[in-house]
Amino acid sequence: MPIIDVHAHVGRWQFHLTAGDADANLRLMDRYGIDHQLVSASEAVVYDAVAGNAALYKALATRPRLHGYAVVNPNRIDESAADLRRCLDTGRFVGVKIHTHYPGRLPGSPEMAAAFDLVAEAGVPLLLHTWGDEVALLPELVEARPGLRVIVGHAGGDAWREAARAAAACDRLYLEHCRTATDAGRIAYAREVGVPVERILFGTDSTLIDPCVSLGVIRDAHFAPAELERVLWRNAAELFDLRVQESEDS
Template sequence: MLIDVHAHWGPWFFSMEVGPIEVNSELLDRFGIDLQLVSSIEAIVYDAPAGNRALDEQLGVDDRLRGMVVVDPRRLEEARADLTRLAGDVRWVGAKIHSEYSRTPIAAPAMQAAIELTTEFGLPTLVHTWGDTVLDLADVAARVPGARVLAGHMGAAGWPLVPEAAGRSDRIWFEPCWSAPEAGRIRWILDRIGPDRLMFGTDATLIDPSVALGALEAADLTPAEADAVRWGNAVGLFGL
């Protein structure tokens, strides 16, 4: 079993022909991914409500796809409307917040308000982290009762901060996809925090899943670690 907790649907503004939902399906077939949690690129970079509506129409194309409701911390009333409409649908299993495209620092009050909102609706929230913002996300998780947050990219170049972030809150999980991964980081993290808060993600369709799969292979996981990271932690966090 393999579950990808960090993926996307729709056209990017880069020179890439990856917009159709069939691209997601082809990647699932090629790499043996059983479930993929996707957020709308339109929702992340341009218009959250419009992108969420568009993805809602696409999820039925492939029953291996699950939706992540994109929340823009600057547009919380619209986010509440989207969550009210989508959070009760079994096809929608989490929320996604991109701190940079929304121009909302993770330490900002608006970000905490957004995570309070997704927590109110019972959704785990994948948040884009880069550098030391992985610590900021842990602090938000500690302040918001019941919050469950997943640090997308686990800070990217800030990955050595993961053990400290894990110590600041027991309600933050980590997802390590990155376009420029450094050798040995996943094994290093596992040896310090154990396998129960790390899960597999690809950043498809922006990044080919082979990058994330290669990093996982290089970590030389034990069978128990592989079960936890490849699918078990995602099943538990997202109720899959």
Template structure:
């Protein structure tokens, strides 16, 4: 079984040929991915209110996708409205915050307010992290009592900081998708991190899943660790049915 915890639905401004839910499912079938947790591209890069609602409609059409509610920390009133309206559908299982598109660095006051809101709701959140931002996310996570945060890209090229970050907060998870990571990155991180804190993500449909799958295969993880990475940790984090 494979659960992809970092994926997207909808066209990108530089990849317009991946716009329909059919595209997601075709890519998943090609690589044996059973379930994707997706955010709407429109919600991440442009307008959360319209994008989240378009995704809510898409999620009624397939049981292969679950959703992240995209949140802009600079407009928490809108985020609270989206959460109240869309979370009860049962098709959204977490939140997504892209620090660059929202111009909200992890250490900013508005980001702290957004993470505090998600802590109060006990809603897992996927946060875009690069370089030292993964350490900042871990620090905020440690200061909040319940927050479960996923460091998207596990710091990108700063994955050595991701190892340190998991020691700061045991509720921090690492998701390794990256378009240009150095060889051996996943294996090096897995050697030093609690295997219960490792997840699998592809950044599809922005990046072909072959990149992430190849990187994980190259890590040659032990069978029990591979199972945790590919699906079991995600199933536990998001309270999903297990095979």
């Protein structure tokens, strides 16, 4: 069965980690049988979105198993709008990544509203870093923007119950559960409150976190075989319009 990881990064971080270049991503992918990975540039997330996106494109050009998120900075929306068009025109970027804490803009702020408008107009999925009760605002924000599809990165973090209820209330919110604290029962709770398996995605936060953590969370959820296929790759392939080799589909 193929695996698509919808939440990963390329590049070094300010933490004491061994994360490095895109080849480090590929080594971990090979170790755990991950066929495709959607990545944003660490530099773009924490420092300079435009420069980081440009550097990521160079890495993507020779690594077809990696697919890019263009990072949008809500504080520099005009600059990000022009850069997003450049990124999408390359054909190697398939979505947008927006962090909330590094730029200091949470859902509900005017800057984040403008960023959501930009992504909705672009028509690509958004991976949104979420960590806190503000995740409860997402159903209203998404419903106000036809076509906007949001992956709730980290499934709300410590607010995973609120994130689950938000996703149950809006059919264009998707949950992705990677984080360092595994919190048993997160996926079971999401399903209990009404989030269908079609809107649960697999992400790892690689290379900050070893993919074995998220693979263990998925194993603990006890999905039926057909459900596991949806979570590990089919949902992502449909959301991002990714072509998965038929030889991988087994």
